[in-house]
Amino acid sequence: MPTSKIIYLGGLRTQATHLQSNESILTDAPVDNNGKGEAFSPTDLAATSLGNCAITIMGIMANREGVEFNGSEIEVTKIMSNDAPRRIAKVIVDFTMKTPNALSEDIQAKYVRAAHTCPVSLSLHPDIEQVFNFKWTVS
16 A cells, blocks of 8 residues: 655645545755745655654653653754765754653663664665764753
């Protein structure tokens, strides 16, 4: 069964619909590549998926272990290559992890390892540099 359906709307814009949930997102080409930049670009989504996947895998582990990450935030910075062909060169993922109680360095390291081995991280081309920065806070 297909995962999604994508419709080209014209003007370098697409609408992607997740078929199981019927939720949709729009994409635009970025301003630096002839687009309007009014929505995520396809490469924005690829970079953002890394952060989404990492926190989801960490959340699965946290649920099993009774750890709360609610309110944690991630900022993703995508850096494009200046060389041809146009591609993502680097993704920086800055995590601000909020927990009700302080976690030991060993426990934090376990979650960091999980983030680095999420399916998106393992699926991205090895030439894409992935930088994960973690800040742990007690909320």
